[in-house]
Amino acid sequence: MGITRREFIRASALSAAIASIGVEPLFKNKLFSASLLAETWHKTVCRYCGVGCGVMLGVRDGKAFAIKGDKNNTVNKGLLCVKAFYLHKVVTAKNRLTYPLVRKDGKLVRSTWDDAMNLVTSKFKEAIEQNGPDSVAFYGSGQALTEETYLANKLFKGHIGTNNLDGNPRLCMASAVGGYLSSFGGDEPVGSYDDIDECDLFLLIGSNTSEAHPVIYDRIVERKKKNPQTKVVIIDPRQTPTNKIADLHLQMIPGYDLSIIHAMARIIINEGYTDEEFIKGCVNFSDGQNPITYDDYKKFLEKYTPEYAASQCGVKADDIVQAARMFGKARTAMSMWTMGVNQRITGVWLNNLIHNLHLLTGKLGKLGSDSFSLTGQPNACGGVREGGGLSHLLPGHRSVENEQHRKEIAEIWNVPVEKIQPKPGKHTIAMFEAVAKGEIKALYVMCTNPAHSLPNLNKYLKGIQDTFLVVADAFHPTETTKIADVVLPAAFWCEKEGVYGNTERRSQHLAKATKPLGEAKWDGDILIDLAERLGYGKNFEHYKGPEDVWNEYLKCTKGRGLDLSGATYARLKEVRGLRWPVPTTDHPGTQIRFVEGDPLFPKEKAAGKRMYFYYKPDGKAVIFARPDKGPQEPTDAEYPIALTTGRILEQWHTMTMTGQNPELVRAAPKPYVEINPQNAKELGVKNKDFVNIVTRRGSLKLEARVIDRPRKGTIFIPFHWPESLTNLLTIDAVDPGSREPEYKVCAARIEKA
Amino acid sequence: MKKNLIFSVTVVCILFLSSLTVNAQQKISKKHTKVDWNQSCEECHQTKTPKVVSKWKFSKHGDANVGCFICHGDGEEEFYSKPKSDRCITCHSSQDVDFKRIKVTSCFFCHVGHSLKFHK
Numbered sequence: 001m002g003i004t005r006r007e008f009i010r011a012s013a014l015s016a017a018i019a020s021i022g023v024e025p026l027f028k029n030k031l032f033s034a035s036l037l038a039e040t041w042h043k044t045v046c047r048y049c050g051v052g053c054g055v056m057l058g059v060r061d062g063k064a065f066a067i068k069g070d071k072n073n074t075v076n077k078g079l080l081c082v083k084a085f086y087l088h089k090v091v092t093a094k095n096r097l098t099y100p101l102v103r104k105d106g107k108l109v110r111s112t113w114d115d116a117m118n119l120v121t122s123k124f125k126e127a128i129e130q131n132g133p134d135s136v137a138f139y140g141s142g143q144a145l146t147e148e149t150y151l152a153n154k155l156f157k158g159h160i161g162t163n164n165l166d167g168n169p170r171l172c173m174a175s176a177v178g179g180y181l182s183s184f185g186g187d188e189p190v191g192s193y194d195d196i197d198e199c200d201l202f203l204l205i206g207s208n209t210s211e212a213h214p215v216i217y218d219r220i221v222e223r224k225k226k227n228p229q230t231k232v233v234i235i236d237p238r239q240t241p242t243n244k245i246a247d248l249h250l251q252m253i254p255g256y257d258l259s260i261i262h263a264m265a266r267i268i269i270n271e272g273y274t275d276e277e278f279i280k281g282c283v284n285f286s287d288g289q290n291p292i293t294y295d296d297y298k299k300f301l302e303k304y305t306p307e308y309a310a311s312q313c314g315v316k317a318d319d320i321v322q323a324a325r326m327f328g329k330a331r332t333a334m335s336m337w338t339m340g341v342n343q344r345i346t347g348v349w350l351n352n353l354i355h356n357l358h359l360l361t362g363k364l365g366k367l368g369s370d371s372f373s374l375t376g377q378p379n380a381c382g383g384v385r386e387g388g389g390l391s392h393l394l395p396g397h398r399s400v401e402n403e404q405h406r407k408e409i410a411e412i413w414n415v416p417v418e419k420i421q422p423k424p425g426k427h428t429i430a431m432f433e434a435v436a437k438g439e440i441k442a443l444y445v446m447c448t449n450p451a452h453s454l455p456n457l458n459k460y461l462k463g464i465q466d467t468f469l470v471v472a473d474a475f476h477p478t479e480t481t482k483i484a485d486v487v488l489p490a491a492f493w494c495e496k497e498g499v500y501g502n503t504e505r506r507s508q509h510l511a512k513a514t515k516p517l518g519e520a521k522w523d524g525d526i527l528i529d530l531a532e533r534l535g536y537g538k539n540f541e542h543y544k545g546p547e548d549v550w551n552e553y554l555k556c557t558k559g560r561g562l563d564l565s566g567a568t569y570a571r572l573k574e575v576r577g578l579r580w581p582v583p584t585t586d587h588p589g590t591q592i593r594f595v596e597g598d599p600l601f602p603k604e605k606a607a608g609k610r611m612y613f614y615y616k617p618d619g620k621a622v623i624f625a626r627p628d629k630g631p632q633e634p635t636d637a638e639y640p641i642a643l644t645t646g647r648i649l650e651q652w653h654t655m656t657m658t659g660q661n662p663e664l665v666r667a668a669p670k671p672y673v674e675i676n677p678q679n680a681k682e683l684g685v686k687n688k689d690f691v692n693i694v695t696r697r698g699s700l701k702l703e704a705r706v707i708d709r710p711r712k713g714t715i716f717i718p719f720h721w722p723e724s725l726t727n728l729l730t731i732d733a734v735d736p737g738s739r740e741p742e743y744k745v746c747a748a749r750i751e752k753a
Numbered sequence: 754m755k756k757n758l759i760f761s762v763t764v765v766c767i768l769f770l771s772s773l774t775v776n777a778q779q780k781i782s783k784k785h786t787k788v789d790w791n792q793s794c795e796e797c798h799q800t801k802t803p804k805v806v807s808k809w810k811f812s813k814h815g816d817a818n819v820g821c822f823i824c825h826g827d828g829e830e831e832f833y834s835k836p837k838s839d840r841c842i843t844c845h846s847s848q849d850v851d852f853k854r855i856k857v858t859s860c861f862f863c864h865v866g867h868s869l870k871f872h873k
Contacts, residue, residue: 056846071847078847082823085843210818218817241818649818662830663822669791 042513043070043573045500046084047143047493048652050375051215052502053080054576057088057494059513064088064494073576075193075506081214082650086661090492091514093660097476097489098518108487113519116486117526120444121533123468123485127441128160137164137431137440140389141447142172142380145498145510147549148523149383150395151540152446155527158413159536163400163425164440166391168448169380170428171455174738175342176373177385179351182737183359183622185615186561187385187397190593191334191370192504192579196223198368201330202232203323205257205354206340206744208240211649213338213374221245231330233323235260236340237644238674238716239709248323251711252313254642255631255745258346261353262628263309264324266301268360273328275362281609283359284620292625300625312628314711328361332368338376339646343744348737349626356623365595365611375503382501386562387553391431392424395556400424412555414539427739428454429732436463444530445471446523447490451479452654455741456697456732457725472526475656479722490523491516498524498546499572505590507567508577524549558583561593561600561615631745632733633696635713639747641679642714643695645730646744651720659720671724673702674716675750680706683750690753693717695746698728701753715748785828794821794828808867819844824866 039060046053054073058066067088071078100116101108127135138156140149149167156165180187196219210217224230224245231247237254250260268274285297292300306317327333335357341350355371363369375381388395395412398405401422410417426434432454434440443464454460464483471484474492481487497512516522524546531540543549547569557564557580566582566589579589583599590598594611605619606612612619635642650667652658659665673693675685685691687706692699693715702717702724710716719726731746788797798806798821809815814823822828823844824836833840838859842849852858863871 066843068843068846071849078845080844082819085823214817221816244816650820662827666790666822666827666829667793667820669793 039065040513042494042511043576044494044510044513045502045508045577046080046378047087047090047657048081048083048378049213050377050380050503051075051213052378052500052504052506052508052577053084053215054508055080055084055087057511057513059494062514064091064514070576075502075504075576076215079215079218082667083652083658083664086658086663087493090657090660091494092517093475093657095475095477095656095660096492096517096520097474097481097487098520099489100519101476101481101484101487103485108481108484111486113521116488117529117533120470120486120488120530124160124442124444124530124534127468131441133160133162134164134425135440136160136162136442136444137426137435138166138444138446139428139431139448139450140165140167140384140445142167142169142375142377142384144379144383144389144447144523145496145546146379146383146387146501146507146553147498147546148446148527149379149387149389150549150553151524151527151531152444153388153395154413154539155531155534155536157394157400157420157425158410158415159419159531159539160534161419161421163391163421163423164431164434165389165425166428166431167380167384167389168428168450168453169377169384170390170739171453171741171743172339172342172376173373173380173385174390174427174740175344175347175351175735176375178348178735178738179355180373182348183352183355183624184594185613185621186593188381188505188562189370189372189503190365191367191372192506192591193219194591195332195334195368195370195372196220199223199332199334200227200230200368201326201333202230203235203327203333203335203354203357204232204242205235205335205337205350206342207336207338207374208236208238208242208646209336209374210242210244211240212376212647214649216336216374217242231326233326235323237642237711237714241649248319248326250313250315250319250323252315253711254644254714255344255634256313256628258350258353258626258628259304259309259312260315260320260323261350261357262301262304263306263320264327265353265356265360266304267306267321267324268328268357269298269301271325271328273324274360278362278610279360282611282613282620283623284616284618285623285625287625297623297625304628312630327357327363330363332366333358333361333363334368334370334372336372336374338374340744342373342738342740343742344740345632345733345735345742346626346629347735347740349624349629352622352624352626355621359621359623362610365592367592373503378502379500381503381505382499382507386501386557388556391427394420395553396560397562398556398560409556412552427734429734429739429741432460432463435467436460438463438466440467442468443470445469445473445480445484447473449473449478449480449654449656451483452722452725453719453727454732455727455730455743457727458698459732472523473656474520478654478656479725488526489518489520490526491520495520496522496524496546499550499567502577505562505579506577507564507572507580509569509572511573522546563600632742633731633746635747639695639749640713641748641750643693643717643729643746643748644710644714644744645717645719645726648718648720651718653720655720655722659722668718671700671702671718671721671726672705673750674705674707674709676710676712676714677706677708678712679715679750680704683752685750685752692751692753693729693748694751695729695731695748697731700724700726700729715750719743783832783834785832785834788828790829794825805867812867812869814869
């Protein structure tokens with residue numbers, strides 16, 4: 001029995017009526033769809049910056065289909081930035097690598113896992129046998145999971161026996177690490193994001209927060225709206241979108257800001273904004289070599305009048321005075337900084353000087369006040385700084401040079417203590433210098449793109465190409481995979497489970513929501529496989545998955561300042577992360593360190609003092625009298641323009657991920673150089689003209705964007721585009737303490753193309 | 754009984770097919786004009802639709818640099834001349850409301866496009 005024409009017309013009319021009164025067709029009904037297509041949402045963390053936003057990833061039919069902010073996560077409360085908006089689409093981007101590649105007759109061709117790993121193993125074995133363990137190296141990433149960095153560390157430092165293991169946080173956060181260690185005795189911030197909501201004065205130095213840490217910026221904006229007394233002072237050579245909330249901007253000549261901070265300190269002391277009780281109880285003074293007295297420090301500061309600082313850095317003396325008074329008078333104050341401070345040859349010193357302001361005023365260790373470094377990458381803190389993924393570190397904030405530390409880690413790794421070398425290995429620039437000289441015969445690169453992101457690229461590219469290079473990455477081609485000998489397809493983000501530790505010491509769990517694409521494997525499994533093939537299986541074969549690795553790593557943190565013993569997977573899956581120290585599974589985590597409430601705060605030793613910096617022998621932090629040194633390469637007659645480099649909101653690093661979203665590419669489709677209108681007029685350059693930007697290291701042809709952002713005499717180039725490698729121009733001079741390169745300033749000239 | 758069943762199934766099929774058509778229509782929305790794609794949305798629209806750009810610039814999205822492409826797609830590969838509310842929820846998941854309860858059909862019922870001002 002079929003349906004008549006009259007019945008069909010009736011059915012159509014009824015359907016139309018149903019649709020018109022807003023009853024969704026069953027197909028679009030959420031419950032109906034969910035039951036048919038089994039839609040699940042997974043709690044995880046954004047793949048991009050160090051803010052560490054909570055994200056919910058929607059999976060349907062085994063594929064990531066949607067993303068939204070996790071409204072229950074205190075970091076971002078459901079908010080996302082534009083990059084994360086499209087993160088779910090990156091999972092199945094066209095440039096995902098789905099099978100191993102091996103170079104044969106000059107070309108990368110498809111290989112099997114077994115053949116690729118056999119080749120890697122044989123090359124590494126050959127290098128180690130013929131030239132010793134230091135002829136191989138590992139270069140990792142602040143975007144790798146903590147478990148992955150931990151495994152690499154265990155393999156290279158604990159079994160192969162080389163400390164030539166470093167990571168890209170050397171290029172971004174090393175100076176912040178150096179600053180925290182020297183000033184406070186321990187790495188990472190004292191406070192947390194909670195301070196933002198009580199802060200009355202934000203000092204943003206070398207941070208374009210609205211583009212580099214947008215969700216933090218939004219939180220600052222909200223604070224300003226809720227509390228109109230809140231002020232924002234910016235110290236930056238560029239006007240940026242962050243200026244929308246600025247009350248005062250000291251737009252200084254790049255590389256000359258140390259004098260500003262010293263001048264502020266001098267005013268703070270002279271005009272009585274110090275917390276003398278705090279200084280007496282909690283602070284020592286040093287000139288960097290020897291202890292000095294408070295009076296010595298005051299004498300040191302006499303040179304740094306506002307007029308002197310103004311003459312050095314090109315800002316008004318009155319503005320420096322105003323900045324100091326705003327800082328001093330504020331009930332609470334937070335300094336925030338990122339690459340503008342860290343990527344300098346005086347990066348550690350500048351970090352010290354910022355800490356000085358907080359130590360002088362006592363604006364530290366209380367809600368709303370903090371000296372708060374903004375971390376760039378999602379797991380530079382968790383995986384590399386805490387996990388020991390730099391050439392001088394061991395897991396749990398330990399040092400290879402410390403005998404007791406080597407003993408403790410050797411026991412956990414089940415290796416003879418002699419296996420771990422006491423001498424630090426090669427930091428990033430030294431590593432790639434050794435690669436360039438042919439001293440490193442085999443290099444394993446994981447989750448990063450040094451052939452794009454290293455400074456002074458021309459110096460290193462050939463060496464990287466000539467050495468035996470293995471790259472484990474989720475994406476191909478990148479500048480680094482293109483010149484590799486073996487490229488191993490790595491699982492990406494939601495295809496693996498693990499932990500990220502963000503800027504505010506919060507360790508958060510990332511769920512495995514989908515299967516790895518094609519033949520891609522978890523980086524941890526690749527490293528375990530390599531360890532087994534190199535003959536070290538005994539200490540690696542027991543891991544059944546990332547949780548086993550995490551549990552072993554927790555042993556490295558037990559009893560230490562970053563105790564994560566209470567951050568088991570079971571707990572991390574339930575909560576939206578935990579801030580260490582979190583010593584037990586019923587501990588809520590620590591909002592502020594070095595004060596009562598910190599589980600490690602030694603009440604008796606502190607004897608009534610508000611703060612006790614328990615990493616320091618006497619519990620006191622250090623104020624440093626550092627000279628106001630300028631950049632490695634000041635401008636001169638031949639190269640009269642200061643070049644500074646950085647980021648834009650819509651792109652992440654070398655565009656391997658965000659470059660796959662056409663929407664994000666649309667924001668800035670092609671490379672450009674920002675030129676101040678006064679400079680442009682003098683040179684006869686109009687907007688969209690092509691110019692050559694020349695430094696002592698290279699030259700790039702770029703489209704001019706004439707805009708009143710960089711100060712006169714300064715240009716700005718984002719470093720994202722692979723077709724226009726900004727780092728051909730940048731300088732690789734490093735901070736002598738942190739070994740972090742000075743990406744933020746070098747000398748250039750503009751030529752009309 | 755059988756006749757009623759066939760009738761009901763027919764209604765469901767028509768609804769199903771019509772929703773597919775609607776979906777297809779939503780996917781293939783009005784196409785963006787062919788332009789030089791080597792420029793950002795803002796660069797072109799500053800001269801083509803300056804009032805719209807100005808409204809956006811002074812909106813909360815403009816403040817936060819949430820560009821045109823978030824709501825409208827990149828223009829070339831994907832384009833939504835009138836974007837849907839489900840895009841809003843991606844970034845504003847804490848504002849996921851029950852539209853039926855507050856008697857509106859989308860975020861844009863209250864938050865005017867571009868300026869995002871409430872009702873105006």
